[in-house]
Amino acid sequence: MTTTVEATGLVKAYGRRHALAGLDLAARTGVTGLLGPNGAGKTTLLRILATVLPTDAGHLRLLGHDPHEPTGRRHVRRRLGYLPQDAGFHRGFTAFEAVDYVAVLKEHTRTRARHDEVRRVLDLVGLGDVATTKVRALSGGMRQRLGLAQALLGSPELLVLDEPTVGLDPEQRMRFRDLVSEAGRGRTVILSTHQTEDVAAVCSEVVVVTGGRSVFTGTPAELAQVAAGRVWVDDDKDPRAVAGWRVGAGHYHHVGDPPAGAELVDPTIEDAYLLLLGPRAGAGMGEVA
Amino acid sequence: MTTTPWHLDETLAGRYAGGTLGAVLTASVEQHLTACASCRALLTPHVDAPRLDAVWADVLERVERPRRSLLERGLSRSGVDDATARLVAAAPSLRGAWVTGTTLVLALALVAAYVATNGVGLYLALAPLMPMAGVALAYGPMSDPAHEMVAATPYSPLRLLALRTAFVVATTLAPAALAGLFLPGSPYLAVVWLLPALALTVGTVALSTRVAPHLAAAALAVAWLTVSLRALAPRRDPLLATSSPVLLVCTVVLVAATAFLYARRRDLAELLRRTA
Numbered sequence: 001m002t003t004t005v006e007a008t009g010l011v012k013a014y015g016r017r018h019a020l021a022g023l024d025l026a027a028r029t030g031v032t033g034l035l036g037p038n039g040a041g042k043t044t045l046l047r048i049l050a051t052v053l054p055t056d057a058g059h060l061r062l063l064g065h066d067p068h069e070p071t072g073r074r075h076v077r078r079r080l081g082y083l084p085q086d087a088g089f090h091r092g093f094t095a096f097e098a099v100d101y102v103a104v105l106k107e108h109t110r111t112r113a114r115h116d117e118v119r120r121v122l123d124l125v126g127l128g129d130v131a132t133t134k135v136r137a138l139s140g141g142m143r144q145r146l147g148l149a150q151a152l153l154g155s156p157e158l159l160v161l162d163e164p165t166v167g168l169d170p171e172q173r174m175r176f177r178d179l180v181s182e183a184g185r186g187r188t189v190i191l192s193t194h195q196t197e198d199v200a201a202v203c204s205e206v207v208v209v210t211g212g213r214s215v216f217t218g219t220p221a222e223l224a225q226v227a228a229g230r231v232w233v234d235d236d237k238d239p240r241a242v243a244g245w246r247v248g249a250g251h252y253h254h255v256g257d258p259p260a261g262a263e264l265v266d267p268t269i270e271d272a273y274l275l276l277l278g279p280r281a282g283a284g285m286g287e288v289a
Numbered sequence: 290m291t292t293t294p295w296h297l298d299e300t301l302a303g304r305y306a307g308g309t310l311g312a313v314l315t316a317s318v319e320q321h322l323t324a325c326a327s328c329r330a331l332l333t334p335h336v337d338a339p340r341l342d343a344v345w346a347d348v349l350e351r352v353e354r355p356r357r358s359l360l361e362r363g364l365s366r367s368g369v370d371d372a373t374a375r376l377v378a379a380a381p382s383l384r385g386a387w388v389t390g391t392t393l394v395l396a397l398a399l400v401a402a403y404v405a406t407n408g409v410g411l412y413l414a415l416a417p418l419m420p421m422a423g424v425a426l427a428y429g430p431m432s433d434p435a436h437e438m439v440a441a442t443p444y445s446p447l448r449l450l451a452l453r454t455a456f457v458v459a460t461t462l463a464p465a466a467l468a469g470l471f472l473p474g475s476p477y478l479a480v481v482w483l484l485p486a487l488a489l490t491v492g493t494v495a496l497s498t499r500v501a502p503h504l505a506a507a508a509l510a511v512a513w514l515t516v517s518l519r520a521l522a523p524r525r526d527p528l529l530a531t532s533s534p535v536l537l538v539c540t541v542v543l544v545a546a547t548a549f550l551y552a553r554r555r556d557l558a559e560l561l562r563r564t565a
Contacts, residue, residue, distance in 0.1 A: 052440045070559075077443040084441075088434030090379060096353050101379055102435065104372040105442035105449075111371055115350055131353045150438060160441075 003028045004158055004188040005049060010058035012044050012212075019044040021212035022058070031184035033203035033220075034192040035273060041212040042192040043085055043162055049190060050082040050160045063158055078107065081156035085163055087147030091136035095127055095146055098135055102150040121149040126175065140167040148176070152183070159183055161191040165198055177201045196270040199223075206269075208276050215276050220269055227267035227275050232258040243274045295321070297328045306335035364456075376449060377456050379433065387426070391419050391461055395468045402472055407527035409472060410520030414530055416465050417486035418510055421493050423457035425506030447558035450494070458490060474528075481531045488539040488546070489513060495546035498553065498560035 005027040012020040019041045025032075034042045047053040048060070051067045063079055065072035089098040099118045108114035122128050125145040130138065138146065144167045151159060164180070165173050180202045183189055193199065199206050199220055206223050208216040216223060233251045237244050242256035255271045258264060297305070297318065304310045305318050322329055357365070357374075364374035398415045401408035427450075433439060440446070465486075469479030489509050496505035520529035529535065553560065 050441045052437060074443050077441060080441060082438060082441040084437040087438060088436075090434060093379075098435070101375060102438055102442065104375050105439055105444040107443055109370075109372050112350065114372075115354060116346060119346070119349060119353070131349075147438075 004063055005032075005190065006059070006061040007049075008059045010045070010048065010060060011056045012041075012048065012053070013056055018212050020048075020055070020058075023209070023212060023214055024217075025207060025214060026217075027188050027190055027205065029184075029186060029188055030204035031180060031189040031191065031202050032205040032207060033199040034190065034207050034209050035194065035196065035199055036192075036209035037194065037277065040209045042209055044212075045209065046160050046162045046190065046192055047084075049158075050080065050084070051076055052082070052084075076158070079157045081151035081153065081159045083147045083151040083159075083161045083164055085166075087143070087150075089135045089143070089146065091134070093135050094132050095122065095135065095138065095142075096131040098146060099150045099153065103153050106153050108154065117153060121152045124152060125149045125179065141169060141172050144168060145172070145176075148179070155187075157187050159187060159189040161189065163192055163194075165193060165195060173198075196268070196273055200269050208273060210277055216272075223272045224267050224269050226272040227255060229264060230258060230275060231255055231267045231271045232262035232264050234262065242278060296325065297321070297331055299331070302328075302332045302335050306332060306337070373452065376444075377452055387423065388460055388464075391423070392464045394419065395465055399468045399471060406523070407521050407525065409474060409478070410517070410525075410527040410529060412468075412472060413478070413482050413528070414514060414517035414520065416469070416482045417489055417530075418513065419465055420458045420461040420486050421489040421506055421509065423461050424454050424490050425493055425497075425502045427453035427457050445558055446561055450561060454490070454494065462486075478528070478531065481536075484536055484543070485513065485517075485530065485539045488543040491546040491550070492542050494561075495549045498557065 003026050005025060007023065007025040010020045010023040010025075011018065021041075023041065023045060025045070034045065036042050044053065048055055048067075049062065051062070051073050054068060060067060062076045065075045067073045067076050090101070093101065096118060099122060100114065103114045103118055108117055119128065119131070122131055125148050127142060127145055127149060130142065135143065135146070144164070148161070148164060151161065161180070165176060168176055177198070180189060180191065184202070184204065191198075191203075203220055206216070206218065206220050207214050208223070216226065232254050233247075234254060235250060235252070237246075237252045238254050238256075238259065240256065240259070241254035244252050244254040244256075247253045253265075254262075255274050301310070301314075301318065305315065310318065322332065357371075358378055361371070361374040361378045364377060365371055369377070394415060395412075398408075398412040402412045405411070439449075462483075465482075466479065469482070470476075472478045492509050493502065493506045496509065499505075500508075516535060517530040519525060520527050526532065550557065
């Protein structure tokens with residue numbers, strides 16, 4: 001287990017707005033999940049890790065190289081797979097051609113070997129049968145998998161995936177989790193999500209990001225423990241809770257500082273996540289304190 | 290029709306798999322195999338799996354191998370390797386629609402040069418914009434929906450831009466130069482617009498280090514048309530675009546832009562990537 005991504009004090013500003021405000025991150029072999037609300041800085045961070053965006057300040061090393069230096073950057077890009085949030089392809093290309101195009105840019109120059117590699121990654125994501133279908137005829141979920149296929153080209157040591165489960169139906173999501181868990185063996189996968197189930201299912205390490213900073217780093221089990229003793233159920237909604245929502249037949253599930261004699265329950269990753277984000281987290285959830 | 294119950298034995302299966310059976314027996318075995326599951330099962334262990342995989346991969350290679358466009362085949366024939374041809378062809382400005390559009394615009398401008406008053410001025414105003422627009426469209430997010438993925442690959446963005454620029458300029462210049470030969474008036478008109486075309490194209494690349502390529506091209510196009518379209522006004526010189534002051538300004542822009550690009554050649558790739 002070596003550290004493949006080392007970031008300390010990363011700063012990135014767009015005008016006056018700080019997308020990253022001194023973020024720390026250390027990732028090693030395995031799957032690291034970035035959990036955070038929209039606008040937390042996840043995409044900015046992943047774009048920086050994918051060498052697409054330079055930082056304004058802070059220390060960053062990827063696979064032992066400095067991505068701000070041209071040679072270092074090229075070394076990183078040779079061992080990197082990146083699925084951006086809006087993975088687009090020429091709509092007139094077939095699935096095969098779309099991946100083949102990226103493969104050329106990834107320096108797979110020998111035609112036959114490149115084509116074999118393109119077929120390998122298409123099979124991996126279950127798109128082997130639609131290789132000759134045009135991108136414009138593929139469903140949203142298929143295009144998402146096509147994006148993943150190009151990221152897997154050349155079995156990269158560092159895989160950066162921005163919200164890879166968006167647009168996938170439950171079955172595809174299951175399949176996808178298997179794929180990511182598999183990919184996490186012997187390489188570093190960093191993915192962002194706002195699905196706590198994704199984290200529980202595939203991540204060996206989770207980082208909670210909010211306001212451009214990391215507020216928690218640890219295993220999913222450790223994350224859940226953050227909320228230990230701070231989750232309770234009650235028949236009525238408690239206005240003092242950080243977040244509270246109705247579950248099952250009339251019970252309310254609460255996160256926050258429990259009143260005396262409250263009926264405590266085992267915390268989940270979601271409870272801890274909401275607790276870490278504070279009252280702001282539930283703002284869009286309807287029934288909140 | 291009924292068939293006699295006849296099946297493969299180990300020896301026959303081995304010889305069939307090894308390819309040492311005669312043509313007649315092979316045909317007969319094959320006919321039988323399509324209908325008999327137990328004989329297929331018997332044959333399975335005799336089959337050389339890696340060889341079968343290789344055969345299957347060859348079949349897929351034939352079936353799935355991208356059908357190459359006319360442009361890609363043409364490039365390959367002129368000595369460009371197939372990987373490079375693919376990158377060039379991925380730019381929309383190199384697609385058939387673009388080439389057709391350019392040719393059409395030039396043809397219309399050529400007709401205008403014959404029939405309209407000062408029509409040659411329209412030709413001289415539009416022709417230099419064609420290669421520039423092609424270059425602006427050949428690179429960056431406007432042209433490549435996969436640009437975010439492309440940016441994370443080790444391929445040099447400068448090389449990509451240079452490749453596409455070269456091909457766009459070549460494919461646009463050909464019809465424009467051809468049309469120029471048919472312009473009424475001095476044969477000098479057929480080549481003189483090349484200077485503004487070059488100045489606008491190189492100027493666009495230089496400006497693209499600061500703003501997005503399509504914005505750079507739009508800004509220069511507006512500036513150019515503001516000057517050159519004045520030739521269409523009555524009692525104006527239709528050859529305004531080829532007048533000495535205009536050509537002088539074009540030369541200055543060309544030299545300045547080239548010098549700038551040369552001076553920034555080391556970090557040019559990064560500058561262009563950030564605006565694109």
